[in-house]
Amino acid sequence: MATKLPKTDIVLVGVGWVGGIIAAELTKKGYKVVGIERGKERSTEDYFMAHDELRYADRKEMMQDLSKETLTFRHNTTQRALPYREWGSFLIGEGTGGSGEHWNGQTFRFLPYDFEIYSETVKRYGKGKIPKGMMLQDWGITYKELEPYFDKFDAMTGIGGEPNPLPGSPQVKYPNPPMLETPVTALFKSATKDLGYHPYHMPSNNLTQPYTNPDGIARSACQYCGFCERFGCEYGAKASPVVTVLPVAKETGNFEVRPHCVVRKVLHTNGKATGVLYVDTRTGEEFIQEADVVVVSAYQMNNIKLLLNSQLGRPYDPVTGTGVIGRNYAYQTYLGTAVGFFDKDFNMYAGAGALGAQIDDFNGDFFDHTDLDFLHGATIHITQLGDRPIANNHVPPNVPSWGKEFKDASVQNANRALIIKAQGASLPWQDNYIDQDPTYKDAFGDPLLRMTFNWKDQDRQLMKFMGEKCAEIMKQMGAKEVKMTGDEIGDYDIRNYQSTHNTGGVIMGADPETSALNSYLQMWDCENVFVPGASAFAQNSGYNPTNTVGALAYRAAEGIEKYLKTGGSLV
Amino acid sequence: MTEKPKNYSRRDFLKTTGIATGALIGGGLIGGLVGLNVDKDDQHVSDTGNTNHEMGTNGGFQFFQNQREFNVISNATERIFPKDDIGPGAIDLGVPYFIDRQLAGQYGSNTKEYMQGPFAVGAKTQGYQSRLTRASIFRQGIAVLDEEANKRFEKGFSSIEAEQMDEILTAFQNDEIPMTGVTSAFFFRLLRTATLEGAYADPMYGGNRNMDGWKMKEFPGHQMSYINVIDKEKFQKIAPQPLGGM
Ligand SMILES: Cc1cc2nc3c(=O)[nH]c(=O)nc-3n(C[C@H](O)[C@H](O)[C@H](O)COP(=O)(O)OP(=O)(O)OC[C@H]3O[C@@H](n4cnc5c(N)ncnc54)[C@H](O)[C@@H]3O)c2cc1C
Ligand code: SF4
Numbered sequence: 181m182a183t184k185l186p187k188t189d190i191v192l193v194g195v196g197w198v199g200g201i202i203a204a205e206l207t208k209k210g211y212k213v214v215g216i217e218r219g220k221e222r223s224t225e226d227y228f229m230a231h232d233e234l235r236y237a238d239r240k241e242m243m244q245d246l247s248k249e250t251l252t253f254r255h256n257t258t259q260r261a262l263p264y265r266e267w268g269s270f271l272i273g274e275g276t277g278g279s280g281e282h283w284n285g286q287t288f289r290f291l292p293y294d295f296e297i298y299s300e301t302v303k304r305y306g307k308g309k310i311p312k313g314m315m316l317q318d319w320g321i322t323y324k325e326l327e328p329y330f331d332k333f334d335a336m337t338g339i340g341g342e343p344n345p346l347p348g349s350p351q352v353k354y355p356n357p358p359m360l361e362t363p364v365t366a367l368f369k370s371a372t373k374d375l376g377y378h379p380y381h382m383p384s385n386n387l388t389q390p391y392t393n394p395d396g397i398a399r400s401a402c403q404y405c406g407f408c409e410r411f412g413c414e415y416g417a418k419a420s421p422v423v424t425v426l427p428v429a430k431e432t433g434n435f436e437v438r439p440h441c442v443v444r445k446v447l448h449t450n451g452k453a454t455g456v457l458y459v460d461t462r463t464g465e466e467f468i469q470e471a472d473v474v475v476v477s478a479y480q481m482n483n484i485k486l487l488l489n490s491q492l493g494r495p496y497d498p499v500t501g502t503g504v505i506g507r508n509y510a511y512q513t514y515l516g517t518a519v520g521f522f523d524k525d526f527n528m529y530a531g532a533g534a535l536g537a538q539i540d541d542f543n544g545d546f547f548d549h550t551d552l553d554f555l556h557g558a559t560i561h562i563t564q565l566g567d568r569p570i571a572n573n574h575v576p577p578n579v580p581s582w583g584k585e586f587k588d589a590s591v592q593n594a595n596r597a598l599i600i601k602a603q604g605a606s607l608p609w610q611d612n613y614i615d616q617d618p619t620y621k622d623a624f625g626d627p628l629l630r631m632t633f634n635w636k637d638q639d640r641q642l643m644k645f646m647g648e649k650c651a652e653i654m655k656q657m658g659a660k661e662v663k664m665t666g667d668e669i670g671d672y673d674i675r676n677y678q679s680t681h682n683t684g685g686v687i688m689g690a691d692p693e694t695s696a697l698n699s700y701l702q703m704w705d706c707e708n709v710f711v712p713g714a715s716a717f718a719q720n721s722g723y724n725p726t727n728t729v730g731a732l733a734y735r736a737a738e739g740i741e742k743y744l745k746t747g748g749s750l751v
Numbered sequence: 752m753t754e755k756p757k758n759y760s761r762r763d764f765l766k767t768t769g770i771a772t773g774a775l776i777g778g779g780l781i782g783g784l785v786g787l788n789v790d791k792d793d794q795h796v797s798d799t800g801n802t803n804h805e806m807g808t809n810g811g812f813q814f815f816q817n818q819r820e821f822n823v824i825s826n827a828t829e830r831i832f833p834k835d836d837i838g839p840g841a842i843d844l845g846v847p848y849f850i851d852r853q854l855a856g857q858y859g860s861n862t863k864e865y866m867q868g869p870f871a872v873g874a875k876t877q878g879y880q881s882r883l884t885r886a887s888i889f890r891q892g893i894a895v896l897d898e899e900a901n902k903r904f905e906k907g908f909s910s911i912e913a914e915q916m917d918e919i920l921t922a923f924q925n926d927e928i929p930m931t932g933v934t935s936a937f938f939f940r941l942l943r944t945a946t947l948e949g950a951y952a953d954p955m956y957g958g959n960r961n962m963d964g965w966k967m968k969e970f971p972g973h974q975m976s977y978i979n980v981i982d983k984e985k986f987q988k989i990a991p992q993p994l995g996g997m
Contacts, residue, residue: 229994231972231973231974231994232952232953232973232994233951233952233953234948234952234953234956238948238952239857239858239863240863245863246863246864246865247861247862247863247864247865247866249865250865253877253878254877255874255876259873259874260871260873262871262873262877262878262880263865263867263880264865264878265864265865265866265878265879265880266861266864266865266878266879268878360981360982361982362981362982363982363983363984401978402978403975403976403977403978404976404977404978404980404981405974405975405976405977406974406977524986525969525986526986527977527980527981527983527986527987529969529970529971529977530977530980530981531977531981532981535981564981568951568970569950569951569964569965569968569970570947570948570951570952573947581943582830582831582832582920582924582943582946583830583831583833583917584833584835587832587833587835587837587840588835588837591837591838591967591968592837594967594968594969594970595968595969595986619869620867621867670876671874671876672876673875673876674876674877674878675875675876675878675879
């Protein structure tokens with residue numbers, strides 16, 4: 181029998197970016213918050229000896245332990261779903277701070293177009309432009325409404341950036357200047373300008389100067405150490421929950437984190453949650469933490485799992501396209517690239533997680549899609565993250581993947597290969613979805629999630645178009661040889677890292693028939709459960725998710741406070 | 752300078768065992784003959800052989816059971832990442848030792864992977880589906896490399912010529928060699944990745960000896976800051992630094 185613990189105001193399932201923001205906002209207001217976290221407690225001290233590519237980047241030191249829990253995957257309903265046994269296409273963090281500790285910090289707002297994608301598409305091109313099976317829908321909130329929450333996230337984290345020069349793009353005033361210009365970003369900018377595009381520095385959450393945020397948290401500037409993505413930051417310069425929102429929540433005395441504890445279920449009766457059931461993995465003991473509000477903040481994928489396992493919300497049915505939990509799973513259409521080989525050396529070993537330049541000319545609806553066979557688009561960027569030697573072995577076309585020729589070419593090009601990538605939007609389809617796996621179980625015997633996902637012609641055409649743009653820019657930059665990808669995309673391949681930008685599954689919207697959450701991230705079917713996270717995205721854009729995730733978390737925090745005061749549905 | 756520790760060179764060993772210097776035994780590698788710190792000049796048995804790198808056993812084995820297994824992995828990794836005029840290959844970098852250590856630990860026993868059944872063969876794009884751990888896959892892979900060499904050339908893998916090794920490795924890569932519970936292409940992928948890891952991981956893991964992997968790529972290893980480097984037009988050469996100190 182599970183031990184019942186005294187009731188708290190708010191219980192969080194997971195203490196990453198979303199959990200941290202909710203904790204800080206509500207503890208500041210005097211509410212008691214308990215954060216249940218499956219991993220360990222992390223601190224900056226843990227990152228002092230972390231410039232170790234093998235341990236962190238290859239062996240995935242900071243990621244969720246897959247031996248305990250993973251998901252299964254298949255391309256379509258006729259294929260047998262099999263477990264994602266080792267890390268590949270995406271990585272999910274564990275421990276306080278979650279994936280927010282080892283992210284890059286490339287921090288973009290989604291576009292006004294993204295939040296109203298269905299209406300905008302119909303308005304400009306007519307209903308006929310939306311192919312059969314594509315589940316485009318509006319988010320039930322507009323960019324304008326979200327703007328103040330974006331501003332909050334930007335100020336809390338201290339984003340460094342410059343205005344996007346593209347006509348018609350939202351003009352954001354960032355609290356800090358952009359990252360340094362490097363020979364690599366300068367070359368990209370001059371080439372894209374020559375081609376008539378609108379380059380700018382990528383907005384970065386690697387602090388560009390010492391900064392004190394509105395909560396009084398002071399942090400130092402990024403040192404461009406080159407061990408950023410998949411690593412914690414030894415300077416606290418990369419915005420992460422551990423160096424921003426979590427200390428603020430703790431300082432209030434109203435926040436308690438319970439590490440090494442895994443939530444299995446949200447408990448509920450008659451349309452209201454009573455709390456959560458969790459296991460302390462050090463003892464195997466089960467506890468019930470009762471609360472007035474339950475926040476599911478366990479990362480996109482785990483959010484879906486929690487709700488399905490708790491029988492909360494109506495599971496999605498891909499045959500009829502009805503139901504909501506597991507609906508509109510999307511990813512990042514990110515395989516259009518061009519590698520360029522140069523005659524000169526760049527300082528590629530140096531870099532930062534969000535150091536880069538890009539153009540948005542081919543993202544969203546900034547370009548005319550009338551004669552194109554895909555919707556939405558991609559941002560096209562060059563980054564300088566720090567090319568570590570195990571992962572970076574670029575060789576020109578027709579060089580084999582091992583042996584003397586490979587060795588010589590990969591060594592010679594270690595500081596001479598640049599990559600341009602197109603980060604593409606991934607749109608929702610009736611048959612790309614998440615449900616419970618009928619066969620495989622996690623460490624507690626609960627069903628794993630099952631992902632059914634594949635690229636569509638939409639993705640393939642988008643990646644081909646963007647790959648060609650990348651190659652065009654790379655040639656303009658003066659590469660002596662260019663290797664392009666994006667024109668031969670087959671099935672989604674879960675083996676190779678692409679991005680940890682999984683979205684959808686518990687989406688927000690204006691209509692309870694087609695969405696799980698209202699615009700406060702409050703569940704339509706259970707008024708005291710809030711589910712902020714990329715799981716709320718109705719589709720994925722050509723940007724990294726976390727700025728939008730952060731804005732939604734601030735929005736949810738406001739909603740929770742309202743709910744605690746007035747009760748009932750907020751919309 | 753302090754006195755150099757005694758290094759047992761290959762030549763010393765060969766002298767004492769009565770094997771003539773320069774002889775190539777079986778056309779392949781002779782393992783277990785020399786110490787870890789071989790004299791640089793003395794590294795080669797012969798300049799005409801193709802696979803003439805030294806392999807010491809003084810490092811000891813944590814995973815490999817015998818010299819034969821170690822020699823097979825040494826030769827295979829050397830073909831993937833061979834010594835040439837731009838720098839050392841897998842053997843001189845200590846890659847076989849690196850792999851030995853990795854297979855003896857978490858990586859080899861798949862402690863962080865989901866290893867529950869049922870197991871089934873899936874599409875390649877569904878990833879790792881073997882019930883075997885990486886350690887078992889390597890052990891079997893080594894045995895099959897040897898078997899295949901015997902089948903094709905009537906000699907063990909370590910005794911065949913470099914081109915013959917390449918032929919067999921290519922057949923593994925192309926999934927043409929039957930293995931049990933795993934495909935040869937999967938084993939090859941593991942082997943290739945582990946070789947690159949051993950060439951370039953921090954030297955505390957046993958590979959990337961003398962940081963020579965990093966030196967080839969002009970990678971500075973563990974540095975605290977590049978803020979004074981990042982915007983420089985010219986390439987900035989920085990002496991590499993390991994995590995543990997050398
Ligand atoms: C390598 C990498 C690079 C990235 N780079 C970028 C980038 O440049 N820009 C960008 O915008 N985004 C990036 N992201 C994505 C970003 O990290 C996520 O969007 C963000 O962290 C999501 O916040 P979250 O709170 O939803 O989840 P997380 O921050 O992951 O937090 C979830 C927490 O919940 C815990 N948890 C999960 N299940 C349970 C359970 N059952 N019980 C208890 N606790 C549980 C987890 O341990 C974790 O601590 C990157 C991600 C990765 C992995
Ligand atoms: S690159 Fe900058 S932000 Fe990233 S870990 Fe290094 S110092 Fe920190």
